[in-house]
Amino acid sequence: xxxxxxxxxxxxxxxxxxxxxxxxxxxxxxxxxxxxxxxxxxxxxxxxxxxxxxxxxxxxxxxxxxxxxxxxxxxxxxxxxxxxxxxxxxxxxxxxxxxxxxxxxxxxxxxxxxxxxxxxxxxxxxxxxxxxxxxxxxxxxxxxxxxxxxxxxxxxxxx
Numbered sequence: 001x002x003x004x005x006x007x008x009x010x011x012x013x014x015x016x017x018x019x020x021x022x023x024x025x026x027x028x029x030x031x032x033x034x035x036x037x038x039x040x041x042x043x044x045x046x047x048x049x050x051x052x053x054x055x056x057x058x059x060x061x062x063x064x065x066x067x068x069x070x071x072x073x074x075x076x077x078x079x080x081x082x083x084x085x086x087x088x089x090x091x092x093x094x095x096x097x098x099x100x101x102x103x104x105x106x107x108x109x110x111x112x113x114x115x116x117x118x119x120x121x122x123x124x125x126x127x128x129x130x131x132x133x134x135x136x137x138x139x140x141x142x143x144x145x146x147x148x149x150x151x152x153x154x155x156x157x158x159x
Contacts, residue, residue: 026142028100034082036097038151044085051101052081052122053138054093063093066136068118068129074136074155078116080147096151098142108141131159 024035032050045062048054054063056077063081067073080099083092108114109126117123118133124147129135136155139147 024098024148026098026146026148028098028146031100031102031145034094034097034099036082036094038096039082039092039094040079041090041092044087044089044091047086048081048084048091048122049104050081050084051099051104052084053116053124054079054081054122062088063091065122066116067121068116068134068136071134071155071157073121074116074134077153078136078138079151080138080149094149096149098146098148100146102145105141105145105147108144108147110141110143112141113137114139114141114147129158133158 022037028034043062045057045060045064048063053066055066055073057064058076064073066078079093079095081091082094082099085091105124112126114124114126114137115129116136116138117125118129124138126141134155135158137152139149142148
């Protein structure tokens with residue numbers, strides 16, 4: 001998009017006509033690709049890699065690896081890292097969109113909800129969690145390596 005087009009969109013905003021909306025290409029072409037509807041810039045509280053699930057730590061306003069074994073690491077805002085960084089570096093976190101991360105999502109169940117892992121910080125799983133764990137569905141698996149991230153704020157403590 002050229003500078004004049006960007007300036008026009010910035011000045012006017014975006015309005016959709018009836019029966020129109022944002023369409024994501026969920027057939028992402030390769031590992032490391034994504035389509036975002038909502039992203040935020042932030043600061044890494046620890047070294048973070050592309051595709052890791054993170055939460056916004058309100059104590060220091062940094063992004064940390066999410067893990068489903070504690071309320072504190074899933075109840076705040078969560079997302080997936082799309083621009084990685086070392087501790088205290090600038091990063092970008094996707095809150096809503098689609099993402100393909102072959103190394104981080106190696107065996108998702110197609111069509112199943114995707115949860116924050118209770119066993120491994122920053123990871124996801126397709127299986128529901130067990131008693132005593134904190135379950136938060138963050139989206140849906142499109143294929144074994146691709147997630148539609150919904151921005152869901154809800155979570156539950158399992159039995």
